[in-house]
Amino acid sequence: MGNTQTVIFKNKPVITGSYAIVGPKEGDGNFGEFFDYVMKDDSFGEDSYEKAERKMIEQAITGAIQSAKIKPSSVDLLLAGDLLNQIISSSYAARQFNFAYLGLFGACSTMSESLAIGASLIDGGHFDNIVCSTASHFSTAERQFRFPLELGNQRPPTAQWTVTGAGACVLSKKGNGPVITSATFGKVLDYGINDVNDMGAAMAPAAMDTMLSHFRDTKTGPDDYDLIVTGDLGKLGSEILIDLMEDKGIKLGLNYNDCGQMYFTREQATLCGGSGCGCSATVFNSFIMKKLREGKYKRVLFMPTGALLSTTATQQGETIPGVCHAVVIESNVAKNSI
Template sequence: MAVKRLGTQTVKFGNPPSIKGFYTIVGPKEGDGPLSKYFDLILADDLWGQESWEKAEIKMQEECIKAAINNGGLTVNDINYLIAGDLLNQIIATGYSARQISIPFFGLYGACSTMTESLSLGAMIVDGGFADNVICSASSHFSTAERQFRFPLEYGNQRKFSSQWTVTGSGATLLASGGNGPYIKYVTTGKIIDAGIKDVNNMGAAMAPAAVDTLLYHFRDIGCKPSDYDLIISGDLGHIGKEIVIDMMKREGYDLRSMYTDAGVEIFDKDTQDTHAGGSGCACSAAVFNGYVLKEIKKGKFNRVLIMSTGALHSTTSVQQGESIPCIAHAVTIDKKRE
């Protein structure tokens, strides 16, 4: 009997896993943004001494994972599972970084929802008694994503104003069965929502309905309301998607304006950094969560936060075949108190 389930899509943990360590690495553009003081390492350039952008992303995720483990006072040998992913075909950034670390490994592809997908599964594994220490991670890189999903950078194509800027970076979170928190209390797993949008240059509009669906089930399953959170932060919706979520939730009777924002809105300065509709990519919510959100919880600004990463599960093949964009969102409750 699934005694830890609430409602339709939510899990309540009996022994909430503790966030024991975390770390972020970002690129120079992200380091020039409004959240620069929250990132642990800001690269001087996007290649980081590597021969290709893909190898730079591999290095980012590898070093981020090792630093988060060290930040939690543990060693690689103490970790039972690594759960991670990225945007590239066959999640090569993650697979090749995992090759260097040698931890039992689950690879994920949730597009930009990967950070909260990894946190969700990692928390279930720890709460279920299958592990004491699990490291969860995600990465993306503007240059690797651009040439896989859009155009070679050398092409110099003009970006639409509805398009978002893929974040260069990585974030990693160490979950443990013991510790002083903050804790993961609830997980609401999203389901695929396809609004029929085919424009790959408007990811915010494509993903927003999935975010709304997950939020509605989260509130209904738990019996809570937006004001029960100090902060509700989605990932990767950007300016356009954020406003759509606010409007759609208002029609459902929920006013989010006082406590809701989006990682893709916060990580860049729209007016000075030419990122159009904001940030996106696996590293968008991963870096903002492991940088800004967790550090502000530690400082006491927030006591209870809902982090919800969103992902567009399309590919170049599906787009070329005229398919619409299926999307998903996973929500995780972070609480300073265990009880």
């Protein structure tokens, strides 16, 4: 103990179902055609954006369960989290369902955090079906972390755009679908960045550390994956990660990309790209899952990052710690895979 951060799953939990729901702007983005549902307006028929966010998680969870072709009654546990104070979106959504619930907070890394924990619980033989879910909403994040929507201010060039969307997937002991073969739990790293408009730079060191630990623990390298994808480092953050990895002697090639960087089109003017829990969650549960099911990707290293800040901490002058958890998903179960 103490010299590995990685769990290698002997029983290879299966991702039997997935679902992604997004807002209209996200629907117009680069992944638009892959999402299961695009909302017509981002209030989703509710009288507050917080309720809309909650409703998105509920729909994502229900959708994922349907996609897994299992009965809701056979779900044992829900692992979910979001960005709002006291993770209200997840907890309030959980009361709609009749299964046990563990609330998680890993900021924008929640998708891989829930997958890593869920896969560990299933691999250990403790549960049969676990739902992992997370969401974010542009308007709820703006009011909690930044400014009122109608304030006429300018965003700095490093700013990112919180994705309105929720993703969910079902992990099962058996079934058909891509499998989770290993997970690397990340350390919290803080390189002294205190600019809340530059989360990419704050989180990139955590991504580097988790990636290095993962390669060390699994004895793999960047070339062993069809896709290495971070969550929402954005344009700047992913460039920084490439530099940081190069300093450590590892060259990330064309198989590396970042969900946030890819999310929106150039015309959507989101500066450094998408961010938020929903960013990696919706890309993973739509595009990446589709490619894995089709076998276009054989092995994906999915490693969303989270900035573990709060407005209280930053207003008191604290710097921004980051965390990153990595999960390896494989499309087919080869005998001697990692």
